Structures are given as C-alpha cells and as structure tokens.
Amino acid sequence: MRTVPGCDFSVRFKRDAPIRCEDVDSVGTAQMSAAGAITLRLHSLWPEPRAEAVLTYEPGDPQYEEIKHHLGGIKPGESKPVPPLCGPNSEP
Numbered sequence: 001m002r003t004v005p006g007c008d009f010s011v012r013f014k015r016d017a018p019i020r021c022e023d024v025d026s027v028g029t030a031q032m033s034a035a036g037a038i039t040l041r042l043h044s045l046w047p048e049p050r051a052e053a054v055l056t057y058e059p060g061d062p063q064y065e066e067i068k069h070h071l072g073g074i075k076p077g078e079s080k081p082v083p084p085l086c087g088p089n090s091e092p
Contacts, residue, residue, distance in 0.1 A: 026081035037058050038067055039057075040056075070083070070085065
C-alpha cells in the first residue's frame, strides 16, 4: 500500500448518503509517459475534506499491470479518466 505524506486517510468523512459507485465517473486522471510510467492524479470524493494524491507506477512495479488493466489499457502520451475502484472496476 502506498502512503501519501501529510494525508490521514483514517479520518471518517461526513456525508448525508453513501456515494454509489455507479454515480462516479472518475476519481482523477491517468497519463502514460513516453517511457511507460503511469502517473495517477487522484482526488477524494465530495463532500469535504478534499484530499489529492499523485502516484507514479514505473514498468516493473508490482502493481503496474494491475493499474494498466484497471484503466482499460493506456498508451504512451495518452491521458484518460481513472474510474473508481469498485463494482466491475474492482475485478482483476
């Protein structure tokens, strides 16, 4: 599991109703560099507090293929939305 300096994800967020997976199109953006590194720019869902993270997966990283698969594939120079990791998107 990767950690993000300065972020405490153990904080419980207040919300009026649970956010349904099918109501969320994206939790951020992904971009693949010319060298094949995948950079995810992720954000928390509403309501506050807002949290953001930038994660980079290099070829050879143990989670690289899993991330690539979750994105539905990605090519060098391509950017695309990152779907939430729930429902059918959570299956390997």
